[in-house]
Amino acid sequence: PQNYQYTVNISANGNSILSNITFSNESRVDRCATTNSFVPGSNELSLSYSANIESAYMFLDYFELKFNRPLIAENDKLKIFYKVGTTPLEFQVSGLPSGENRVWDVSDFANIEAIQPLENGSTVRFHAQETQTTPKIYYVFSPSAALPISDIQRIPNHANLRDPNRKGKLLIITPREFYDTAEQFEILKETQVPRPVETERVILDEIYVEFSSGVPDPTAIRDFIKYAYNNWGQSDIDRFRPEYVWLLGDGSYDYRNIELTNYRNWIPVYEINGNDDIFSRVSDNFFTAINNTKNNNSDLNPVLSVGRLPANSQEEVEHYLQKMITYSQSYLGNTIDKGWQSILTFVADDECAGSGGCGECFHLRQTEDIITRVPSKFDLKKIYLTDFPTEAGGLGRTKPQAAEALLNAINRGTLLINFFGHGDPNTWAHEQVLNKGRDLPRIHNEGKLPLWIAATCTWGKYDNPNIPSMAEAVIWSADKGGIGVIAASRAVFAFQNERFVDKLIQYLFPQKSDTAHSEIIGNAMLRALGGGSNDQKYHLLGDPSLRLADPEHMVQITNISSDTLKALSTATITAQITNTDGTPLTSFNGKAVIRVFDAVDSLNKCSRNYVYAGGSIFRGVVTVENGQLQSSFIIPKSIKYKNSRTGRVSIYAWSEDTRDAVGYVDTLLFLGSTTAVNDVEGPQIDFTFEGQPDFFDGDFVPQQPNLVVRLEDQSGINLTGEVGHRIELIIDGRIKKDVTEFFVYDENSYQSGELRYTLPALSSGQHQLIISAWDNLNNYSEARINFNTASASELTLAQVVNYPNPFSDNTYFTFQFQSPNGSAEVTIKIYTVNGRLIRELESFAQPGFNKVFWDGTDRDGNLVANGVYLYKIVVDDGENTLEKIEKLAIVR
Numbered sequence: 001p002q003n004y005q006y007t008v009n010i011s012a013n014g015n016s017i018l019s020n021i022t023f024s025n026e027s028r029v030d031r032c033a034t035t036n037s038f039v040p041g042s043n044e045l046s047l048s049y050s051a052n053i054e055s056a057y058m059f060l061d062y063f064e065l066k067f068n069r070p071l072i073a074e075n076d077k078l079k080i081f082y083k084v085g086t087t088p089l090e091f092q093v094s095g096l097p098s099g100e101n102r103v104w105d106v107s108d109f110a111n112i113e114a115i116q117p118l119e120n121g122s123t124v125r126f127h128a129q130e131t132q133t134t135p136k137i138y139y140v141f142s143p144s145a146a147l148p149i150s151d152i153q154r155i156p157n158h159a160n161l162r163d164p165n166r167k168g169k170l171l172i173i174t175p176r177e178f179y180d181t182a183e184q185f186e187i188l189k190e191t192q193v194p195r196p197v198e199t200e201r202v203i204l205d206e207i208y209v210e211f212s213s214g215v216p217d218p219t220a221i222r223d224f225i226k227y228a229y230n231n232w233g234q235s236d237i238d239r240f241r242p243e244y245v246w247l248l249g250d251g252s253y254d255y256r257n258i259e260l261t262n263y264r265n266w267i268p269v270y271e272i273n274g275n276d277d278i279f280s281r282v283s284d285n286f287f288t289a290i291n292n293t294k295n296n297n298s299d300l301n302p303v304l305s306v307g308r309l310p311a312n313s314q315e316e317v318e319h320y321l322q323k324m325i326t327y328s329q330s331y332l333g334n335t336i337d338k339g340w341q342s343i344l345t346f347v348a349d350d351e352c353a354g355s356g357g358c359g360e361c362f363h364l365r366q367t368e369d370i371i372t373r374v375p376s377k378f379d380l381k382k383i384y385l386t387d388f389p390t391e392a393g394g395l396g397r398t399k400p401q402a403a404e405a406l407l408n409a410i411n412r413g414t415l416l417i418n419f420f421g422h423g424d425p426n427t428w429a430h431e432q433v434l435n436k437g438r439d440l441p442r443i444h445n446e447g448k449l450p451l452w453i454a455a456t457c458t459w460g461k462y463d464n465p466n467i468p469s470m471a472e473a474v475i476w477s478a479d480k481g482g483i484g485v486i487a488a489s490r491a492v493f494a495f496q497n498e499r500f501v502d503k504l505i506q507y508l509f510p511q512k513s514d515t516a517h518s519e520i521i522g523n524a525m526l527r528a529l530g531g532g533s534n535d536q537k538y539h540l541l542g543d544p545s546l547r548l549a550d551p552e553h554m555v556q557i558t559n560i561s562s563d564t565l566k567a568l569s570t571a572t573i574t575a576q577i578t579n580t581d582g583t584p585l586t587s588f589n590g591k592a593v594i595r596v597f598d599a600v601d602s603l604n605k606c607s608r609n610y611v612y613a614g615g616s617i618f619r620g621v622v623t624v625e626n627g628q629l630q631s632s633f634i635i636p637k638s639i640k641y642k643n644s645r646t647g648r649v650s651i652y653a654w655s656e657d658t659r660d661a662v663g664y665v666d667t668l669l670f671l672g673s674t675t676a677v678n679d680v681e682g683p684q685i686d687f688t689f690e691g692q693p694d695f696f697d698g699d700f701v702p703q704q705p706n707l708v709v710r711l712e713d714q715s716g717i718n719l720t721g722e723v724g725h726r727i728e729l730i731i732d733g734r735i736k737k738d739v740t741e742f743f744v745y746d747e748n749s750y751q752s753g754e755l756r757y758t759l760p761a762l763s764s765g766q767h768q769l770i771i772s773a774w775d776n777l778n779n780y781s782e783a784r785i786n787f788n789t790a791s792a793s794e795l796t797l798a799q800v801v802n803y804p805n806p807f808s809d810n811t812y813f814t815f816q817f818q819s820p821n822g823s824a825e826v827t828i829k830i831y832t833v834n835g836r837l838i839r840e841l842e843s844f845a846q847p848g849f850n851k852v853f854w855d856g857t858d859r860d861g862n863l864v865a866n867g868v869y870l871y872k873i874v875v876d877d878g879e880n881t882l883e884k885i886e887k888l889a890i891v892r
Helices: 176-191 204-211 218-231 312-330 362-372 401-412 436-440 470-476 492-509 519-529
Strands: 006-010 015-024 043-050 078-082 088-092 100-104 124-127 137-143 170-174 199-203 246-247 270-272 280-285 305-309 343-348 381-382 391-393 396-398 416-420 453-454 484-488 538-542 553-560 566-568 570-578 588-597 601-605 609-610 618-623 630-634 648-654 659-667 670-673 684-689 705-714 728-731 735-736 744-745 751-760 765-774 780-789 797-804 811-818 825-830 837-845 848-854 867-877 881-890
Touching: 078 088, 088 137, 124 137, 124 797, 170 176, 170 204, 170 218, 176 199, 176 246, 176 312, 199 204, 204 218, 305 728, 312 470, 343 362, 343 401, 343 684, 362 381, 362 416, 362 492, 362 609, 381 401, 381 609, 401 436, 416 492, 436 470, 453 470, 453 492, 470 484, 470 538, 492 519, 553 648, 570 648, 570 659, 588 630, 618 630, 618 648, 684 765, 684 780, 705 765, 735 780, 797 867, 797 881, 811 825, 811 837, 811 867, 825 848, 837 848
Parallel strands: 170 199, 170 246, 246 305, 305 538, 343 381, 343 416, 416 453, 453 484, 553 659, 566 670, 618 744
Antiparallel strands: 006 015, 006 043, 078 137, 088 124, 100 137, 270 280, 391 396, 484 538, 553 570, 570 630, 588 618, 588 648, 601 609, 648 659, 684 705, 705 751, 728 735, 728 765, 744 751, 765 780, 797 811, 811 848, 825 837, 825 867, 867 881
16 A cells, blocks of 8 residues: 555543554554553443545554553462563462462463462462563462363374485375375376376374474474475485475465354465555465574575465365376377467456556566567467457456457467466456456366466465465366466566566576476476565465476478468478487377468557467378378468568377477468469368267257367368458357367368367257358358257257158157256157057167167067057156157058
């Protein structure tokens, strides 16, 4: 706060004690006064304050009342406070039981001293020390007043936390409830290939027993870490002492469960007090700042890297375990989304703040500066809010196209996401480019888990037990979200954020090297952290010993068919897989995804020149054999024709034996054109929905179906994304979606491929979808489909018909069905018009279109006579049952 002026008045029983106490801004004030306004019995002490700014607020620390009273014990005990004295003083306490009473000097709880009374009995006399330079506290009591102890037992020390032979580079501290799952983390870390990590797990309660007499205390955790760091691994040649500390469990500022009585503080947090989100902070770095010799928070420079898994249940711990297993196998998965390991996404807030001012250009400039630290082997996805249109609505200024671009980038896969801008625990930017409630349910990036870096206020706030932040949800969400988060727990400042993230990116990608693998996340974080309070607000959620999944080998592009690539010509690229030293890897067999981009687009805003990657020219998969690969593609007519060698080809390859590689060339020239090809037909368009290969026009699909579109053209598909030449969906004539970036060519093809896209949630009923695409000669095609959706919470049965009808030999009973429970049992009963049952068929149905065969015979295997019959279809999903009756005819 700035320029706040406060005035405080204090009264007792309506009588003023102190008035017009003034102070400014963030400060602490101590005042003393003497009064005779107090009376025996109940009293009222009140404080009032006023401020020059309505938003100003003040917190009362405490009132301290000092008054004289007779030295008469109550309940056989008395606590005496005595200020500094220079001459001996004798105390005489009455009201005690006769017998041997006790006098203790408890001024220092760590050094309690017993004092021998001059007289002991119902009255106790004792001397204060001859001279005193600090206030003293004496406790006079009868042994009968001491709290009873029911039992004392020796706690066996099975943990052996002080054993110098214990070792481990990764130290996992876990509650007892998560200990077994922590073993799975330990196995995973110690068997990962390459670079296994020696791991040791310790139960939190055992730390308390050994280092704080069994009392839960954050300082005990730090004392243990310091001991392990200084003493473990003594017998090991490699001295495997802790380098990384991983706290398995969420923490809360509510130590005493005042706000939530049923909340479990799994691993305590260290809170640094302050009046607001600027001055307060929560720090896990406290636990590893083991060289701090000051009794304050000014030296919280950690010696070991630390991370936290903010889980509140065994289930959430297991969710992250499964994500780590998937991440360690990131080379597996859907071919369509391959190559995410070589993509970095950068998001920058626009210049308009929430107050209405539009002068904050620094978010874009900061992002562009950070990008200069990134190795060129990565493809960059930029989402700069300043370049997206603004819409006004009930939520204020929003940029839905930017939000959609970010969601697509997340779901398609990206190794890292970095954001500079405004935020809160659930949101990025005033324009809502990311919103927990809206976007978390729509994130579906299974197996493609990024590291999130959020240089914004409070998005990483993890110590509020009432409202989990989006950063926490990103970590413990099952099968999606992220593998790690680096974010601030409190309000932070933009330019200090830039310094921190700049160092973080430098250390994460050492020397900006295309051949070096990324640094371990915890190491980069440890080196980037400074001693200032702004840096202390940043923390890591996730495994501090984790290394990003960027490829370790290289793809060397050995030949491109032409120095200048002309529109409508066919280009061929040849490449080989190598070690980082250039040695060919002839044992590398697998596949590669190739991305080719047009010349860059240049812009200038906020007094800064910057570029976006050019439109996509080709995106496809090829076979890698003996470390060699080759791919051809047709260059579209709608290139930019810039005389600029800024076109780019990037290749990500993965082998059958878990290795992967990346390579690029960013000096391609796309200019000129060849003789036109005799092709006037647009692409062939076929479509279906995932899980429904036999889709027919009008069939039922889920309310949020996954569309599968097949495109084929002898001239290839136009992927540039230029206005007027995009692959687009139009839903019900009003919802338009550009889905160009979701298309990938088939393996070893540049003429056919497919795109998969999840449609937005649709209302129940009939819908129409128009799919349009262009080939590389700019020939246009479109296709239309009609489909029906049913509520996912209801059992539906529709379009019951048999075909053929009438029939002579056999027929199929067909129908559409949807159920929230998935599959269902189906019974088809066939009757004569008089109601006699002649045949019963049983089957299982899946959501969507289904058909059941009937050979025209009755229960005895005899052919049914000519005539009209009734049939009833009954669908049972285990909770609900639906049935429909129709007619059929047999004519032989």
